[in-house]
Amino acid sequence: MPIRTNRGRTAVYRRLWGWPLRSPRHLVGTLVFLAILVTVLGIVLPKTMGKPATAQPAPSATSSARGPGLAAPVPTPSTLPTRLSSPLATPTSAPPNPEAVNVAKQWATAWVNHPAGISNADWLNGMRALTTDEFLPVMSTVDPSNIPATRVTGDAAVTSSYTSSVQVVVPTDGPKLSITVVNTGAGWRVADYDQAS
Template sequence: MPIRTNRGRAAVYRRLWGWPLRSPRHLAGTLVFLAVLVTVLGIVLPKAVDRPALAQTGPRASSSSAKPPGGLAAPVPSSSTLPTRLSSPLATPTSAPPNPEAVNVAKQWATAWANHPAGISNADWLNGMRALTTEEYLPVMSTVDPANIPATRVTGEPAVSSSYTSSVQVVVPTDGPKLSITVVDTGAGWRVADYDQAS
């Protein structure tokens, strides 16, 4: 029989809201039910929201291809994703004859690198190489302690180990280790971008 009075409805609502608090078992069951309900809604609602959005992209793309008044074509939104960095094969550097300027920069840089009188500060030592070093590599060189450099002079002529159109690898002998110096074309001239001990 339908409930026709407000007092009867209130009693039914009180019974419904009070049911979870009657016993620990009722409370645990209610919490489990609510957790399942929230999980189901979290899975179903995003899928239901995405479907209308996907359905609208077709007509919108076709309507945007129409020309607006004035004769200019409207831009068509692209639905394709941008390619990843490795989606196309990497270009192999082109070999080239060694650039004499690059070799000369490597030798000058190695001479300045080996020039570190006792007590010289990192800033003074770095100033001797600043004009020959890329801006990106200067912060790396600023962490070097000149007192730890195991060479004092260049002992021979540089030798090119590999040469490309925009970079040259040069080996420079010193009275310590041989240096393998990478010189790159920055557009403003050849500069040292890296160095290591040659094997």
């Protein structure tokens, strides 16, 4: 008999939603039904959406001949290419480039040149042509009045040299500077510096 009133329809809905809470057996039965439903949907939906479900290997004639309880051979995993398909090349040692050493010494001379009252922009202009574009923003944060050196006190010494970069130590009347000079393609430029130990 069709339900004709809203009151009757509400009563039917209340009975349907209240059924799992009537007894522990109803609740367990409902949970088992929902678990089965979710499992079936997890298998069926990927197939209907065009994504293959995880395929189980078909038993071969040799595995069925082994009998129950014997493990099937483990398939070997496929080797997938990584993003770096070839190993990174180790930098090649090279004799020190005189131009790189000269750039390091000129840069150190400009670094120690900070008369009282010089602005960061004016101080940085003395090193701009000798510094990489990427390192200039870092140098723009340095306050020249905090630099504890005023002159270069000796010759530059190469500590490591490669085809595309050279590490140079330049002594000053403050700390020794460890300067990294790189070949940018447009010439040698300073890419980093630190206090040498």
